Amino acid sequence: MASLNDYLLVSGLLFAIGLAGVVLRRSIIVMFMCLELMLSAANLSLVAFSRFHPAANGLPDMHGQMLVFFVITVAAAEVAVGLAIIVALYRARQTIHTDELTTLQG
Amino acid sequence: MPSPLFWLFATLMLIGGIAVISFRNPVASAMSVVACFVGLAGLFIGLSTFFVGVIQILVYTGAVMVLFIFIIMLLDLKNEEKRNSKYAPIAAGLGLVVLFTVQLVGVLSKSPNPEAPPLDRATLAAAAGDYLTDGKIASSLNAGQLPDVHLIGHMLFTQYNFPLQIIGVLLLVATIGVVVLSKKPAE
């Protein structure tokens, strides 16, 4: 059986990969996927903590899994809205490359 | 010593993750995310959280990634062009990741590293006393099984009832928002 730190390490690596993706890739849709990776990495640590820090009665701590449940739900909503924004953005600018989206440049 | 299955799924997940940021083709990236999430779901199940694992497959790989693929198809996205020899951003991004990893290892090397507490028949049966009002959970526990879904449902509809309602409203708002956002402008 793997120990807690194994899970946390794997989770952290997945988060790092997601972060690297957000920083390196220039397609908004891929950046968005990487965001999902980071969210899932956080979920993994939550579940791991829930398993390794049991509740008083010895069962896994269900509060952690509740949080994961909510994160997944919110993430689903976020994806829906985010993708809708990407569609609207594409419609307006004909591109989803961040290099070409420089309205915020000072 | 971690079990071989942990290694299998962890490797699958990390390779999938790396593949996401390596492929230039967005469809390939999306498929890599699917692979990554399958590995993640395996890890969830390895942690005895069957419900979350199943949800991960159903919601993420089944719904969210399908949505991604749809959008990629809808927008008819091409391969991302190569960066024209700008190494500084790449170096910065990689440096960030390396730093993060170093910090992670640093944190983990100092933190305690407990083994997983047992979930054997005795532990489960002992916990059955907490769920006397819910016969199904108690009987499952007494039978030596972890009634994961029942436990989540129990908690969701007792302690987390109000957040659940809120989440429902959030989903409704998101649905309406998406419709509004994707509507073509009136002119």
Added chain:
Amino acid sequence: MTLPWILLFLPLLTAAVNFLVLKKSPIAAWLSTASALATAVIAFLLLGKTDQASFEWATVGDFSIKLGYHLDPLATGMMIVVTVVGLLVHVFSLAYMKEDEANARYFTGLSLFMFSMTGIVLADNFLMTFIFWELVGLSSYLLIGHWYHKNSAADAAKKAFLCNRVGDFGFMIGILLLWGITGTMKFSDMGVPVGVSEFTLSAAVLCIFCGAIGKSAQVPLHVWLPDAMEGPTPVSALIHAATMVAAGVYMLFRLQLSLGADLFIGLGASDVIAWVGGFTALLAALMATQQNDIKRVLAYSTLSQLGYMVMAVGLVSGEAGMFHLFTHAWFKALLFLGSGAVIYACHHEQDIWKMGGLMRKMPITGITFFIGFLALIAVPGTSGFFSKEQILEAAHAKQPVLFWVAVAVAVLTPFYMTRLVIVAFFGKARDEGASHAHEVGPLMWLPLAILSVLGLIAGYPFFAEKFAPAYKRPEHLIHFGMVTYISVGAVISGVIAAILVYRGKDRDPISIPLLQQRFYIDQLYDNVLVRYLQNAGAAIIAFIDELFINGLLVGGIGRAAASAGNAMRKIQSGSLQGYAFAFGLGVLMVIYFTVFL
């Protein structure tokens, strides 16, 4: 007792109603007049009463500012002067200002003035005096500048206000000094503790005297009063002859009473006050002899009479000064209102050389004016004679040099007044306006008639004892002595000299530029003080405003913000990756600081 409060606040209420509700309605004039009548009635009811009351107005720490009234024979007597002259001026104004477009604004100003003046008279502490002191300054400003579309009126109002400000600045310092010395603002509690040096006390008194110099137009701040004649004539009668300008004398006398008159005997400040008064009296009388504007002659004569009063106070014979204030208020208001009637009848002609023969055309005005003239030049039997006599006697007893100065003034006064009367009222009309003049209506001659009666009898003890503020009955009605002979001789010589010089003349046979130009004091102020002060002020303003405020503060802050923004712009690359990188770096730092430090 609520009567004093009504007396104080009724005019304010009237002014407020006029200003806020009635605005341009013709009712405003009648309301103000009714209020003046009511205050006059109240003033008679309160005559001779003593009382005081106050309420807390503001508290800072353990120092509280109180507003209150203090009734004593001085205050109630003064109230009679203020309210009765006020009432008669209101009545006179009803006719005089009938055709004025801003009639309501004028009466609002009058009511405001009545309120302020009542406040000064009733005040039970110096701070309250100061507040109302400023308020009379304000209402005087408003009324002088009543015809503000005329540049000269607007300038005169400004000049009056500024001159008063200069005096009031000293006044304020004086009040604070006195507060430091006595530890109280309240008149009735004032007392100089043992061990206060004469110098400190003198300084405080002199600073307070600055206020009187400004308000009572003593040299060197006298320049505003003649210019103030730009205001409507009834205003000149009320404010710049009878009441406000006398407030300085009243205030000084009040101060003497509060601190104890004995304290002032031999005090350095008293000498200064007496000399300033005497000097003003002489200077103003000299200037009056060469003025051609009927109102200006009267203005300078007011200055000169105020000088008499101030001199009396300085000689620690405040009773004499107050008595002269009392009689002077009647006959000077009479003279001013009379000149107002003349000006009104001559279609706003003020030059005496364009009048003439008015005695036949306007007999009532002429006769009343003549009575006022007799009182002013102190013909025995008129009120002016009695009061001037007291001042002369005081001067004779205490300060011989000032006595001779006063005698010189007593010669000059009949001289210039006779000149005025001969030129304006006798002989033949020299101008269209004067030849078509005819008697004014009863609303105007009635106040004149009442005032002329008062001007005649106000000096007799039976009247003065009842109504005059702080009147001390002399042992004999007329004390025949050297002073009386000199004074009567002065009057006779002045009158005869004027008759000899001016009888039947159409042009001024004497021309003394120095006197016509008022000793060049105004020019001096204009060319030196005002100009250099203005230039210096402008330079300072340019320096502080342009360089410091505009350049450094406003512009500097603006430029700093702009350059900071420019620097920050570089960071706003607009690249999403850049932001993500910065965010990631931030997260790393948070982890570093929370975990590893």
